[in-house]
Amino acid sequence: MSETLKMKEQKQQKKYVPEISQKEIEELNKSIETSSQKIVAETIKKMKETDKNRPKTMKYFDEMADLFDKRKKEIIEEKKSGKKVIGYLCLFAPIELILAADAIPVRVNSGWYDASKIGDRVVPVEVCPVIRSTIGAKMVALSPFLENSDAIISVLTCDGMTKLGEILSDYKTVWQMTIPRIKDSDQALQLWNKEITNIKKEIEKLTGNKITRKKLRKAIELTQKATKAFRRLQDLRKGNPVIMGRDAMLAIQTYMWDDIERWTENTNKLCDELENRVKNKNWSTSPDTPKVMITGTPMFWPDNWKVPTLIEEANPQGVIVADELCSNERILNDPVGVDEWTMNDMINAISERYLMASTCPCFSSSDGNEDRINWLITKVKDYKIDGVIYYVVRGCMLYAMEYTRVKKVLDDINVPVYYLDTEYTREDVGQMKTRIEAFLEMLSARKDF
Amino acid sequence: MTITIGIDLGTQSIKIVILKDDVILSREKAFSGFETTEIAEELINKSLKKSGLSKNDIDHITATGAGIQMAPKVDSTVSMMSADAKAGVYLFPKARTIIDVGAEEARAMKCDDNGIMVDFVVNERCAAGAGAFIEAMARAIEVKMEEMGPLSLQAERASSINATCVIFGESDVVSLIHKQESKPEIARAVFDAMADRVSSMVRRLGVNPEVVLIGGVAKDVGFISSLKRKLGVDLSIPDYPEYAGALGAALIAAKRSRRKQ
Numbered sequence: 001m002s003e004t005l006k007m008k009e010q011k012q013q014k015k016y017v018p019e020i021s022q023k024e025i026e027e028l029n030k031s032i033e034t035s036s037q038k039i040v041a042e043t044i045k046k047m048k049e050t051d052k053n054r055p056k057t058m059k060y061f062d063e064m065a066d067l068f069d070k071r072k073k074e075i076i077e078e079k080k081s082g083k084k085v086i087g088y089l090c091l092f093a094p095i096e097l098i099l100a101a102d103a104i105p106v107r108v109n110s111g112w113y114d115a116s117k118i119g120d121r122v123v124p125v126e127v128c129p130v131i132r133s134t135i136g137a138k139m140v141a142l143s144p145f146l147e148n149s150d151a152i153i154s155v156l157t158c159d160g161m162t163k164l165g166e167i168l169s170d171y172k173t174v175w176q177m178t179i180p181r182i183k184d185s186d187q188a189l190q191l192w193n194k195e196i197t198n199i200k201k202e203i204e205k206l207t208g209n210k211i212t213r214k215k216l217r218k219a220i221e222l223t224q225k226a227t228k229a230f231r232r233l234q235d236l237r238k239g240n241p242v243i244m245g246r247d248a249m250l251a252i253q254t255y256m257w258d259d260i261e262r263w264t265e266n267t268n269k270l271c272d273e274l275e276n277r278v279k280n281k282n283w284s285t286s287p288d289t290p291k292v293m294i295t296g297t298p299m300f301w302p303d304n305w306k307v308p309t310l311i312e313e314a315n316p317q318g319v320i321v322a323d324e325l326c327s328n329e330r331i332l333n334d335p336v337g338v339d340e341w342t343m344n345d346m347i348n349a350i351s352e353r354y355l356m357a358s359t360c361p362c363f364s365s366s367d368g369n370e371d372r373i374n375w376l377i378t379k380v381k382d383y384k385i386d387g388v389i390y391y392v393v394r395g396c397m398l399y400a401m402e403y404t405r406v407k408k409v410l411d412d413i414n415v416p417v418y419y420l421d422t423e424y425t426r427e428d429v430g431q432m433k434t435r436i437e438a439f440l441e442m443l444s445a446r447k448d449f
Numbered sequence: 450m451t452i453t454i455g456i457d458l459g460t461q462s463i464k465i466v467i468l469k470d471d472v473i474l475s476r477e478k479a480f481s482g483f484e485t486t487e488i489a490e491e492l493i494n495k496s497l498k499k500s501g502l503s504k505n506d507i508d509h510i511t512a513t514g515a516g517i518q519m520a521p522k523v524d525s526t527v528s529m530m531s532a533d534a535k536a537g538v539y540l541f542p543k544a545r546t547i548i549d550v551g552a553e554e555a556r557a558m559k560c561d562d563n564g565i566m567v568d569f570v571v572n573e574r575c576a577a578g579a580g581a582f583i584e585a586m587a588r589a590i591e592v593k594m595e596e597m598g599p600l601s602l603q604a605e606r607a608s609s610i611n612a613t614c615v616i617f618g619e620s621d622v623v624s625l626i627h628k629q630e631s632k633p634e635i636a637r638a639v640f641d642a643m644a645d646r647v648s649s650m651v652r653r654l655g656v657n658p659e660v661v662l663i664g665g666v667a668k669d670v671g672f673i674s675s676l677k678r679k680l681g682v683d684l685s686i687p688d689y690p691e692y693a694g695a696l697g698a699a700l701i702a703a704k705r706s707r708r709k710q
Contacts (some may be wrong), residue, residue, distance in 0.1 A: 418569075435528075438571075442531070
């Protein structure tokens with residue numbers, strides 16, 4: 001064999017992922033998909049039972065929640081007509097640029113518990129399960145969105161994410177973006193701006209579509225409208241409960257794979273219905289139910305809905321009215337703010353929005369990640385939060401490490417916070433239930449006193 | 450007059466307390482076994498009989514404990530943390546920190562000046578900070594579990610083991626045996642290691658006096674001595690520390706019953 005041939009062969013070999021037979025892939029894929037659909041149906045059933053007057057407009061989001069059904073089929077159809085799909089792993093991926101190139105953005109992190117065990121064949125169990133599960137999902141071709149992605153945007157945020165993109169490049173075209181770990185310096189914004197400009201070129205190359213000024217403006221306006229609808233929903237969660245947290249969280253999370261225009265339209269319909277509920281004083285649960293906020297590691301549908309389920313089905317019950325998760329509210333919190341609709345200004349606005357507005361703990365500052373802290377305090381006040389659940393999965397170092405800081409600050413304003421550590425598993429539900437119920441009892445007793 | 454029952458379904462034993470107007474009428478306990486529900490029911494009947502009461506006299510029954518899903522028919526349930534905090538403050542009104550060390554888990558509760566629980570921590574991932582650890586280590590050095598405490602007090606100096614878990618703890622103990630450490634020294638090392646884990650858990654809440662120690666392990670002189678040393682404070686321990694969870698549940702039952710009336 002000639003040297004060049006040898007090199008070529010080596011190149012085709014996977015860098016990380018071990019060989020796995022087609023038969024095993026198909027078996028695992030099928031068994032996880034079947035159990036996943038069961039879990040989705042069960043979870044939605046329970047959500048309906050928790051709120052007897054559950055908003056009728058949730059029906060749309062329930063439909064979107066089936067990852068193997070409508071939206072999957074739509075995406076496959078659109079691909080046939082030549083559209084490209086661009087997957088992303090972190091919220092730093094500039095959605096507007098993907099939309100402006102007529103491509104479909106989808107977030108591809110995995111929430112499947114069973115897939116994390118498959119990922120264990122590549123990385124040790126000490127690694128965060130979101131990462132292990134995403135690797136596992138790819139190994140058995142489980143996620144319709146990841147499978148249909150023509151390229152993946154991987155942003156080097158936490159340690160897990162830094163290596164995840166590298167591992168996924170065994171299968172897919174992966175574009176890595178370096179995020180500066182210190183936000184507020186000129187060089188940080190300059191570097192990020194260059195990363196954004198570079199990713200724009202990659203997107204244009206892949207899709208064959210030039211991102212024009214007009215198209216980018218249209219894309220920005222589209223996500224601005226989505227943020228507006230999202231904020232409308234959030235305002236409705238500030239008063240007496242007209243929607244359970246689990247329902248709102250599901251609606252918000254479907255944004256990660258839904259058609260954005262249609263999502264916005266349906267979120268506005270949901271808000272119309274909720275406004276009526278306010279008028280009729282038709283509460284989802286008693287107004288003195290303790291109001292809970294969740295922060296910490298992202299929680300991905302469908303399996304990792306464990307904590308919201310435990311909180312809202314607990315005795316005494318809690319209602320989640322806000323979160324500070326990159327799998328939920330952080331997706332839509334901030335619009336791209338444009339002054340002049342020139343190309344330059346729009347690109348700058350996108351850079352700033354994705355870098356400066358983020359409250360990800362991958363950033364560091366001598367103030368102690370002040371942006372996240374301030375944001376948490378603002379939310380606690382705006383939503384009149386009774387208690388905070390600080391959720392961390394094993395291996396999620398950055399969130400685990402920031403807990404002490406967050407607890408100090410919340411202690412100062414006399415808001416209880418509980419550190420809930422768990423894994424991608426169903427086995428600890430009993431223990432978690434006790435801890436969550438004790439926390440909610442504590443919040444109720446404080447309200448009572 | 451309010452008569453209530455608190456049941457604590459622990460990992461190793463079931464405890465029952467009957468209260469009449471917040472005064473303890475009787476306390477009973479039994480091993481959990483496999484038929485937890487039946488055993489708990491028998492225990493209720495037994496203690497009712499002893500106190501000269503019938504089921505109709507009872508206003509409210511509240512269950513707590515890790516085996517709560519195995520509880521017989523009760524009026525309500527409450528978490529172990531709330532029950533512990535309630536009992537701690539009832540037994541020692543100035544209690545601000547309550548530590549419960551049971552057979553398989555340890556937890557600590559923080560109370561404010563009104564006796565309301567404001568924070569808690571749990572160590573339930575591993576048994577190294579709980580009673581099962583003493584049991585396993587006693588086996589390793591071939592002494593009875595009850596002897597471990599008194600034995601440890603005879604130790605002349607402290608040696609150490611790294612109790613990250615029962616399994617590793619055991620291999621550490623074996624290496625101490627190989628080093629020909631005496632049994633009292635090993636016993637003390639076991640309690641020191643446990644107290645280390647429990648105290649670092651409590652320190653996350655802050656050690657605010659008065660500190661109360663409850664749970665089955667609160668009867669062990671060896672553990673008490675080690676924990677006092679590690680925390681650097683005095684510990685208040687009630688007469689029947691293993692019944693504290695059941696007592697808390699009975700007190701909460703009384704409160705709930707009065708609210709209904």
